[in-house]
Amino acid sequence: MKELKISPEMFTQEQLDEIIDWSFTNWVDSLHGLGNKFFEKDLGREVTDEEEQEIFLALFKRMIDEGLILAGAPINGEPEKEIQGDQFWDVSSDRMIEYIRSVLPSDPEFLYGGLDDKDDEWSKFWYYDCPTIRWVDKETGQIY
Secondary structure, three states, X not given: OOOOXXXXXXXXXXXXXXXXHHHOOOOHHHHOOOHHHHHHHHHXXXXXXXXXXXXXXXXXXXXXXXXXEEEOOOOOOOOEEEEXXXXXXXXXXXXXXXXXXXXXXXXXXXXXXXXXXXXXXXXXXXXXXXXXXXXXXXXXXXXO
């Protein structure tokens, strides 16, 4: 089985542009589930649920680091900064990923919606535990 090297740098600029075109202004879960679209052909196989989870984390980190998204602080008492009248989490992307890892469901399958017996876990993670995101228009700097 061909190994997938997962890192924030794994995404090409073309892939990032495509993600922005599809997902701009969508909820954070729109950054999950892109592994097969971008990497299945080169791998010669589908990505696993565990790889998909890591791809999401790598993409989240890359988009934070490049200023394409901003994250809301998911827990009280964390440092925040004001930008354009809204408060955003003022910690490193590494700290954000550390937090997200700490609240990820124990089974990566919980990251997919539409699984009746898993919808509570899915909703809890995506809508309560995971940081909310806002998108930054790279041309204007406007936050959406």
